[in-house]
Amino acid sequence: MSIHWLHLSDIHFHRKDAWRDGRVRTELLTYLSDMFENGEIARPDLVFCTGDIAFGETSAEKLAEQYASAKDFFTRLLAVCGNKDAPLPITRLFVVPGNHDVNRNEVDEDAQAALVLMAKDSRNNMARINSRLETKPTPFVNAMKRLEAYETFVKGFLPHQVDKEGRCHYAQVVEVNGIKLGIGGFNSAWSCAGPEDDRNLWLGAEWQFNRAQLGLEQAQIRIGLMHHPIDWLNEAEREVATRRIA
Secondary structure: OOOOEEEEOOOOEOHHHHHHHHHHHHHHHHHHHHHHHHOOOOOOOEEEEEOOOEOOOOOOOOHHHHHHHHHHHHHHHHHHHOOOOOOOOHHHEEEEOOHHHOOHHHOOHHHHHHHHHHHHOHHHHHHHHHHHHHHOOHHHHHHHHHHHHHHHHHHHHOHHHOOOOOOOOEEEEEEEOOEEEEEEEOOOOOOOOOHHHOOOEOOOHHHHHHHHHHHOOOOOEEEEEOOOOHHHEOHHHHHHHHHHHO
16 A cells, blocks of 8 residues: 655745746646646645745735745645545645745744843743743743734634644544555745744754554554654754654
8 A cells, every 4th residue: 555745835926026927837737737637647645835925024025925826836736636526635635834834024022132131041931931832821822823814714724734833743544545645744834034043943842742642553554744854953952853754
């Protein structure tokens, strides 16, 4: 028995780049359609998109408009990935947010500076950050406002992966070809803001991995989705994530 998936990332929908990127996306869909029809590659059982679906909030185009374009693209992609009778079900598409899915206009500069400062002493602040994910105090709720447009997109298009607790994190078990497949969606974008992100990001790794492990206990195979590479996390979080992934 086998499982196949298609992995996309960093699509960056934005009107100003549509003249260039739109052609590439259309060619991708045509290429995939031809390959599937010719039997050169297997049709995927799942589709993953690991962040940067949007380009980011700009005066020229709001995030909501960028996600509308993304919804149209994903709908066409699922049609290509399906068979002649039906598209691949929407419940087989899973996404996670990236730094370009953040609305930087919603970032509190003082609070962000505090997060970066805490990352410089990450070992002594890790428990504090994990506690924030668990209890969701005002600083964490305010930090999540940067992902409100992304959350609205997910709620309207991908209800199967909605996090009703407001963390943009999920752990889903789906049966594919008789195999219980666990998919953990990790939110590595909630502390993103700009150039200072590299080596300073907070994941809340212990909390997110514990919640994923709990939700995926019944899975025979587990796949974790996250936008950022591990080395973008701060020192303490890198160590936890590396150990827990294994």
